[in-house]
Amino acid sequence: MVKLRNFTVGDAEVLQQQQYYDMTVDAIRRMICDWNTVEYQDKYFEMFAVIADDKFVGDLSLYEHSDSVVSIGLDVFSEFQRRGIGKQAVISALPICKRKGYKIVCNQVRTDNALSIALHKSLGFETDHYIYKNQKGQDVYLFLKTLDEILM
Secondary structure, eight states, X not given: OEEXXXXXXXXXXXXXXXXOTTSOHHHHHHHHHHHTTOEETTXXXXXXXXXETTEEEEEXXXXXXXXXXXXXXXXXXXXXXXXXXXXXXXXXXXXXXXHTTOOXXXXXXXXXXXXXXXXXXXXXXXXXXXXXXXXXXXXXXXXEEEOTTOOO
């Protein structure tokens, strides 16, 4: 079973080992405190720890693009990938998005990320397969999903 929960400062050590190698534990704790303000650049932003079988296995973020559009960012730590955890985490996040009043989830997926492309397709996201450039200059597809049919 996969659950989402807000981060605590106690998660800093795992984050340092898994993602933020160049940051001190204290800096990561400060970052967690910033995440828990649930705002970034005056927009809704929330970070969740992804928990599977009582283990912290990744993270998921929700970021507001407009009053009706939100994106879901997912990172499952490499040793826990290919177990369906990411799919379950996104499924858990969709009702949160709907409860907050969003109508559409819009995600950028790198064109070379076959796992994420397959995940989005399996969840009913749609894409036009047009290649866009993200802020880092990487080739990405846009995947969209309406939240109409999501139960809260």
